[in-house]
Structure formats: structure tokens, C-alpha cells
Amino acid sequence: MYVEMKGINKNFGSYEAAKDISFRVDQGHLAALLGPSGSGKTTILRMIAGLEQQDSGDVIVDGNVVNHIPAKERGIGFVFQNYALFRHMTVFENIAFGLRVQKKGKKEIRDRVMELVELVGLEGMHKRYPHQLSGGQRQRVAFARALAPKPQLLLLDEPFAAIDAKVRKELRVWLKEMIAQVGITSLFVTHDQEEAVAVADEIMIINEGRLEQMGKPVEIYKKPKTSFVAQFIGTSAVLDDFDGFKGFEEVPKGRKAIVRPEFVEAFKNDNEKVRSLIPAAEKGVITDISFRGSTLELTLEVNGISLTTNRSLERRHVEIGEEMCVLIYRAYILEEDDTTVYKNQMLKGVDVEAL
Amino acid sequence: MREEMRDRGRQDGLSPKQGEGGGEMAFGNGDGQKSGQKGIVPILLIAVGVLFFLVMLVLPLVEVIYRSLKDGLESYMNAVTAENTIAALKVTLIAAVIALAVNTFFGLCASWLLTKFEFPGKHVLSVLIDIPFSISPVIAGLAYIMTFGRMGWATPIVEQINEWLGTDISLVFSIPGVVLATIFVTFPFVSRELIPVMQAQGSKEEEAAVMLGARGLTIFRKVTFPHIKWALLYGIILCAARAFGEFGAVYAVSKARGKTFTLPLEIDALYMAGSADSITQAFAVSSLLVALAIIILILKQIVEYCGKDNR
Incomplete structure (x- = not known):
């Protein structure tokens, strides 16, 4: 089953929650709607579910326009933020709810519920109430409850937001495996890019109600289409005036740019291995060094602009105030509504990957 | 402070043993100190509350029952x-x-x-x-x-x-x-x-x-x-x-x-x-x-x- 949105618009008063949104998530895919809070991503999810009605455009599930089908008849599984478990019901009754509504037989309900309890790893806990469970366990119940009526499409709203950081990573892996195992088309909302990259096959970046870019995580990272995406994905600071750098003479003057830490390499002036690259490098002075757990983060001042780069702990010792050679491989130059990747022209023909 | 409290304790009719013999110890424990410090206010409030309740609610209601059964x-x-x-x-x-x-x-x-x-x-x-x-x-x-x-x-x-x-x-x-x-x-x-x-x-x-x-x-x-x-x-x-x-x-x-x-x-x-x-x-x-x-x-x-x- 696939899900598609075509030209969806939605306003809440003067607030535009969705502007001409169109996308398609294929059968069996796990996609993420990623964006800052208030970007309208949850509204998109709710429109697919039928909990919210779009002003214009079509929601298509498996080739059928479902605009006028009420939420309860769409047969879509939904995992709510904070899970919205039925507090006065046991785990068993929570999972059984959707089956009881369908007036399934007693034995059938029991079998299906116990199957799901086992699937999500909550054996022996089916008699507990939600308040007797941990955050992670609640999420599992919410997941099992949504899956019980065997929906063809699963929507998850910030599925990890209510869980502490430690368990979150574990649950991400679990959820990804679980969805792969069930083979259900899924769409989840998150504001955490790390989470989106770790879990999703495809990411849709939403900003101010607009779909900025859709694609595989690596594609989005490598080729950000808009300045928003370039800034939102990865660690990046915007440089106001990217000008006068060696190898970037083609860049129009006065443009804003993003230079990610991984686009920058710093080495000592006496580094023999890279002598051939020295003409392509700028001089920079280290202004700050901070330890980032597995690497050092260096901040260097080059041509009056601050650049950051990561440095392996295995390399030679560096100090604040030390002059280094700074090589910039690449930069995203931001235009009005577009981003262009410029490569260092002086590195043409040099095998950068081998460094 | 402590002396004062001890005096008040006596006035309030606490047992002499607690007041004299216990000394530091008797008032040293957490509970005693708490009620000692705030002592007068809750008692006053309770007194006012109970009085109000008696005069405004209980007495009139008792009066109703009493009068109704008088004959x-x-x-x-x-x-x-x-x-x-x-x-x-x-x-x-x-x-x-x-x-x-x-x-x-x-x-x-x-x-x-x-x-x-x-x-x-x-x-x-x-x-x-x-x-x-x-x-x-x-x-x-x-x-x-x-x-x-x-x-x-x-x-x-x-x-x-x-x-x-x-x-x-x-x-x-x-x-x-x-x-x-x-x-x-x-x-x-x-x-x-x-x-x-x-x-x-x-x-x-x-x-x-x-x-x-x-x-x-x-x-x-x-x-x-x-x-x-x-x-x-x-x-x-x-x-x-x-x-x-x-x-x-x-x-x-x-x-x-x-x-x-x-x-x-x-x-x-x-x-x-x-x-x-x-x-x-x-x-x-x-x-x-x-x-x-x-x-x-x-x-x-x-x-x-x-x-x-x-x-």
C-alpha cells in the first residue's frame, strides 16, 4: 500500500500549515517528515489519518482518493505523541480495543493480542496498566495497539519524544526492525535530524508548511536543494560573506555560504604528506580547541572568518594561536531560494579522497 | 529561639518532662521543631475554623433538630x-x-x-x-x-x-x-x-x-x-x-x-x-x-x- 498527497493546502486562520504539499511514499517504505517545531509536519500526518481535513488537494491511499472517508474508516494505524494509551485499560485491553470494535471473536482477539504482546517483547505484562509501564514499554504498547487491526499504513507522531535519550537509540533500532519485519508502509514525524537519518529510508524536510526536499538521507545531506535544507541538515554555521578564498574565485561576491566541518581540513605547515596541497590552502590561526568525545573540534580564523573542523586525536598536538594550513574542499553557496555546491578549483585533479 | 519555644511549650501545657528534662533533645527532633516554629498559627486558624463551623453550621442545625422534637x-x-x-x-x-x-x-x-x-x-x-x-x-x-x-x-x-x-x-x-x-x-x-x-x-x-x-x-x-x-x-x-x-x-x-x-x-x-x-x-x-x-x-x-x- 502506498500513500500519496497531491497539492495539499491547509490553513488554520492566518497560519499556513501546509502549502501545496505533494509527495508519495511507496509500499513498505519508512519515511520521515522532518522539520522544526511549528513547521506543519504533524498537521500533514493528521491529514493523512483523517483527523484533520485539508482545504484543498487529495490524499490518496493505494490509488483511492480518501478525502471524504472519515478517520475511523480509513484503516490507518496511528501512534500518538505521548502514546495516548487508554489509561483505565490494561495492556491487553488497549491492544484488543481495535479488535473489539470490529466485533472479532473472543479467541481470535486473544490470539492476536498475545501474538502482538510477544512481537513487541512485553510477555507477562499484558495485565498491567499504562501507569505501571516505563516510557519505552508504553511506546511498545502503542505500537502493538496500532498494529492490532492489521492496518496497511502506519503513522507515528514524534514516536521517541517522550523517551529519555538513553533508551531512545535502542528503541529507534527496535522500531526500524519491527516495521521491516511487519513490512508495513510507515510515515513518522520528528524534529530530530539524527533520528530521521538513523531510522528512515526517505526523509521529507518540511519548513513553514512547505516540502523543501524529499530524498534518501545521504542525498539530502550531499545535495541540499534549498538554503533551508543546507542549514537544517548537518552541523553548519552560515558565513555571511564568503569571499576571497583560494580556489573559490568563481563564487559571486557577497554571498552567504555554509562550510561544514567535514569540508575543512587543517594541517601543520611542515606536513610533508600534503606538501603538494599547500598552494591550495589558506593560512589560519587556531582560536579555539574543544574536545568532542572522540575528536577535537578546532576553530580557526581564516581571512577574518571563523571555520570549524574536526581533528583526529591520533594526529599531532596543536595549540591555540598556532598557525595552520587550512584547506577548504567544498562550500554550499546560498542563493535566494537555492543552494549551489562549489568545489575548490585548485584541487582539480587531486585525489582528495586519498588524504 | 529555642528557649522561647520551650517556654511556649510550657504555656501550651506540654508535659514538664518534655519542657525541662528533654532540653535540646526534645525539641531537636524534626517534627517537634516544625510544629514548634509554626505552632501558634495553625492552632489559631483551627480555632477560628472550628468556632465558625460551630456557630454558623452545627448549632443552627442542632437547633433545628432540637426544636422539631421539642413537642x-x-x-x-x-x-x-x-x-x-x-x-x-x-x-x-x-x-x-x-x-x-x-x-x-x-x-x-x-x-x-x-x-x-x-x-x-x-x-x-x-x-x-x-x-x-x-x-x-x-x-x-x-x-x-x-x-x-x-x-x-x-x-x-x-x-x-x-x-x-x-x-x-x-x-x-x-x-x-x-x-x-x-x-x-x-x-x-x-x-x-x-x-x-x-x-x-x-x-x-x-x-x-x-x-x-x-x-x-x-x-x-x-x-x-x-x-x-x-x-x-x-x-x-x-x-x-x-x-x-x-x-x-x-x-x-x-x-x-x-x-x-x-x-x-x-x-x-x-x-x-x-x-x-x-x-x-x-x-x-x-x-x-x-x-x-x-x-x-x-x-x-x-x-x-x-x-x-x-x-
């Missing part, structure tokens, strides 16, 4: 079983039961509407529901007379309906009028109890139920109701208490003793008659209302206790 059990029974009293009790119960049923239903609808839906004019409606709280009941009763009385603009409509149905229902100076007035004054109780509970609960669980394919009524029965049942019952109890005791609104639309009088009106009539006998009777009938009130109070406590675990 012996026989005259008490006579007063309670008098024709007018029985009639008044009947009217009171009829009005209360109908008001409860109507207000429970509309209270549920109103709170459901106000907490689970967004629509223009929501705040206005929310304020309108509270009108009976802020308007004097007498005015409510008079408003009914203005509307449905002999000169009222709605009277021709009521007469027309009566003609069609072949009935002879009058909305003022009659039992339906008493019922209407009671409904009016007790209208906000149920919804005011429910709205905060339903608001706190939000509509996430209902949405979850919708996504699982449940219909409106199923959602109400299985998801919403279990959360609000104690608040609802509490609202109903408050509503009942008010319905039994209502005087002003009913007074305006009820003028026939023995026919449309409720218990409070009957008590007033007996008392106003002024003879020693009738005053005793007034107290005897009052004791009925006191009994009802006590029953309601006990129910209220039970519901509050049960509700705590389930909310």
Missing part, C-alpha cells in the same frame, strides 16, 4: 406526615429527579461540546452556561413568569401546543413551572464539574479510539465515560443538593400550598403562619431537608474518595 415524637410525626408536607416532599422529589435527569444529559452534552470541539462562539457559550450561578434565582423565576405567565409573550405558543396535544399544561404556578425553575438554577453544576476533568484529559485518547475504528457512542462509553464518571456523579450530587434546597426561583412560580409547594416553601409557609405549633412543625419539616442534606453529604464524601483513585 415530642408524636407531634413531630404529625408534622412530617401532614398532607401538605407529603405533597411538598413529592413536588420536591419530582422536580429534583427531573432536573437531575435533564441537567445530567445537557451537562454532558455541553461539556463534551466545549472541551472536544472548536467552534466560533465557544467562549460565549461557556459564559452563558454560568448564568444561573450569577443571576439571583428570584429573577430566574420572575423571568419565567414574564415569559410563560398570563401576560407572557410565549403563552399563546404554549396554549397553541396545548390545543394541538389536547393537554392543559401551564408553565407557571404549576408543577412544570417548579420543574423548569429547578432545572434553571441547577443547570451549571454537572457541566462545571465535568469541564475541568475533560479539559485536563484532552482528546488524544478519543482520537486514538477513532483511529482504531470506534464510533462516537463506543468512544464515549469505553474511553470518555470511565474517566469522567466520578466527576459526573459528583456534579449530580451537587445538583441534587441544590435542587432540594432551592427557594427563590421556585417561590416565584409556585403559589399553591399543598399542590405546587416544595419543602423549602412549605417550611417557609409554616414558619410564617407564626403560631407556636406551626413553628415547631416548620422545624420538623426542616429536619427532613437536613436528613436529605446529610445523606447527600455522605454520598459526596464516598464519591470524592472513590474518584481520587480513578481520576
Whole structure:
């Protein structure tokens, strides 16, 4: 089953929650709607579910326009933020709810519920109430409850937001495996890019109600289409005036740019291995060094602009105030509504990957 | 500081042993120190509270019971079983039961509407529901007379309906009028109890139920109701208490003793008659209302206790 949105618009008063949104998530895919809070991503999810009605455009599930089908008849599984478990019901009754509504037989309900309890790893806990469970366990119940009526499409709203950081990573892996195992088309909302990259096959970046870019995580990272995406994905600071750098003479003057830490390499002036690259490098002075757990983060001042780069702990010792050679491989130059990747022209023909 | 406390301890009549021998130790423990430091304020507050409670509530109620039994059990029974009293009790119960049923239903609808839906004019409606709280009941009763009385603009409509149905229902100076007035004054109780509970609960669980394919009524029965049942019952109890005791609104639309009088009106009539006998009777009938009130109070406590675990 696939899900598609075509030209969806939605306003809440003067607030535009969705502007001409169109996308398609294929059968069996796990996609993420990623964006800052208030970007309208949850509204998109709710429109697919039928909990919210779009002003214009079509929601298509498996080739059928479902605009006028009420939420309860769409047969879509939904995992709510904070899970919205039925507090006065046991785990068993929570999972059984959707089956009881369908007036399934007693034995059938029991079998299906116990199957799901086992699937999500909550054996022996089916008699507990939600308040007797941990955050992670609640999420599992919410997941099992949504899956019980065997929906063809699963929507998850910030599925990890209510869980502490430690368990979150574990649950991400679990959820990804679980969805792969069930083979259900899924769409989840998150504001955490790390989470989106770790879990999703495809990411849709939403900003101010607009779909900025859709694609595989690596594609989005490598080729950000808009300045928003370039800034939102990865660690990046915007440089106001990217000008006068060696190898970037083609860049129009006065443009804003993003230079990610991984686009920058710093080495000592006496580094023999890279002598051939020295003409392509700028001089920079280290202004700050901070330890980032597995690497050092260096901040260097080059041509009056601050650049950051990561440095392996295995390399030679560096100090604040030390002059280094700074090589910039690449930069995203931001235009009005577009981003262009410029490569260092002086590195043409040099095998950068081998460094 | 410590010396001072010890002195106060003595004044307050603590045992000498604690005051002298215990010294540092006796007042050194946490609890002793706490109550020692704050000692005077809670005691004062408790004293004021108890005094107020005694003078304003307990003594008058005891007085009612005492006065009602002053002339012996026989005259008490006579007063309670008098024709007018029985009639008044009947009217009171009829009005209360109908008001409860109507207000429970509309209270549920109103709170459901106000907490689970967004629509223009929501705040206005929310304020309108509270009108009976802020308007004097007498005015409510008079408003009914203005509307449905002999000169009222709605009277021709009521007469027309009566003609069609072949009935002879009058909305003022009659039992339906008493019922209407009671409904009016007790209208906000149920919804005011429910709205905060339903608001706190939000509509996430209902949405979850919708996504699982449940219909409106199923959602109400299985998801919403279990959360609000104690608040609802509490609202109903408050509503009942008010319905039994209502005087002003009913007074305006009820003028026939023995026919449309409720218990409070009957008590007033007996008392106003002024003879020693009738005053005793007034107290005897009052004791009925006191009994009802006590029953309601006990129910209220039970519901509050049960509700705590389930909310």
C-alpha cells in the first residue's frame, strides 16, 4: 500500500500549515517528515489519518482518493505523541480495543493480542496498566495497539519524544526492525535530524508548511536543494560573506555560504604528506580547541572568518594561536531560494579522497 | 529561639518532662521543631475554623433538630406526615429527579461540546452556561413568569401546543413551572464539574479510539465515560443538593400550598403562619431537608474518595 498527497493546502486562520504539499511514499517504505517545531509536519500526518481535513488537494491511499472517508474508516494505524494509551485499560485491553470494535471473536482477539504482546517483547505484562509501564514499554504498547487491526499504513507522531535519550537509540533500532519485519508502509514525524537519518529510508524536510526536499538521507545531506535544507541538515554555521578564498574565485561576491566541518581540513605547515596541497590552502590561526568525545573540534580564523573542523586525536598536538594550513574542499553557496555546491578549483585533479 | 519555644511549650501545657528534662533533645527532633516554629498559627486558624463551623453550621442545625422534637415524637410525626408536607416532599422529589435527569444529559452534552470541539462562539457559550450561578434565582423565576405567565409573550405558543396535544399544561404556578425553575438554577453544576476533568484529559485518547475504528457512542462509553464518571456523579450530587434546597426561583412560580409547594416553601409557609405549633412543625419539616442534606453529604464524601483513585 502506498500513500500519496497531491497539492495539499491547509490553513488554520492566518497560519499556513501546509502549502501545496505533494509527495508519495511507496509500499513498505519508512519515511520521515522532518522539520522544526511549528513547521506543519504533524498537521500533514493528521491529514493523512483523517483527523484533520485539508482545504484543498487529495490524499490518496493505494490509488483511492480518501478525502471524504472519515478517520475511523480509513484503516490507518496511528501512534500518538505521548502514546495516548487508554489509561483505565490494561495492556491487553488497549491492544484488543481495535479488535473489539470490529466485533472479532473472543479467541481470535486473544490470539492476536498475545501474538502482538510477544512481537513487541512485553510477555507477562499484558495485565498491567499504562501507569505501571516505563516510557519505552508504553511506546511498545502503542505500537502493538496500532498494529492490532492489521492496518496497511502506519503513522507515528514524534514516536521517541517522550523517551529519555538513553533508551531512545535502542528503541529507534527496535522500531526500524519491527516495521521491516511487519513490512508495513510507515510515515513518522520528528524534529530530530539524527533520528530521521538513523531510522528512515526517505526523509521529507518540511519548513513553514512547505516540502523543501524529499530524498534518501545521504542525498539530502550531499545535495541540499534549498538554503533551508543546507542549514537544517548537518552541523553548519552560515558565513555571511564568503569571499576571497583560494580556489573559490568563481563564487559571486557577497554571498552567504555554509562550510561544514567535514569540508575543512587543517594541517601543520611542515606536513610533508600534503606538501603538494599547500598552494591550495589558506593560512589560519587556531582560536579555539574543544574536545568532542572522540575528536577535537578546532576553530580557526581564516581571512577574518571563523571555520570549524574536526581533528583526529591520533594526529599531532596543536595549540591555540598556532598557525595552520587550512584547506577548504567544498562550500554550499546560498542563493535566494537555492543552494549551489562549489568545489575548490585548485584541487582539480587531486585525489582528495586519498588524504 | 529555642528557649522561647520551650517556654511556649510550657504555656501550651506540654508535659514538664518534655519542657525541662528533654532540653535540646526534645525539641531537636524534626517534627517537634516544625510544629514548634509554626505552632501558634495553625492552632489559631483551627480555632477560628472550628468556632465558625460551630456557630454558623452545627448549632443552627442542632437547633433545628432540637426544636422539631421539642413537642415530642408524636407531634413531630404529625408534622412530617401532614398532607401538605407529603405533597411538598413529592413536588420536591419530582422536580429534583427531573432536573437531575435533564441537567445530567445537557451537562454532558455541553461539556463534551466545549472541551472536544472548536467552534466560533465557544467562549460565549461557556459564559452563558454560568448564568444561573450569577443571576439571583428570584429573577430566574420572575423571568419565567414574564415569559410563560398570563401576560407572557410565549403563552399563546404554549396554549397553541396545548390545543394541538389536547393537554392543559401551564408553565407557571404549576408543577412544570417548579420543574423548569429547578432545572434553571441547577443547570451549571454537572457541566462545571465535568469541564475541568475533560479539559485536563484532552482528546488524544478519543482520537486514538477513532483511529482504531470506534464510533462516537463506543468512544464515549469505553474511553470518555470511565474517566469522567466520578466527576459526573459528583456534579449530580451537587445538583441534587441544590435542587432540594432551592427557594427563590421556585417561590416565584409556585403559589399553591399543598399542590405546587416544595419543602423549602412549605417550611417557609409554616414558619410564617407564626403560631407556636406551626413553628415547631416548620422545624420538623426542616429536619427532613437536613436528613436529605446529610445523606447527600455522605454520598459526596464516598464519591470524592472513590474518584481520587480513578481520576
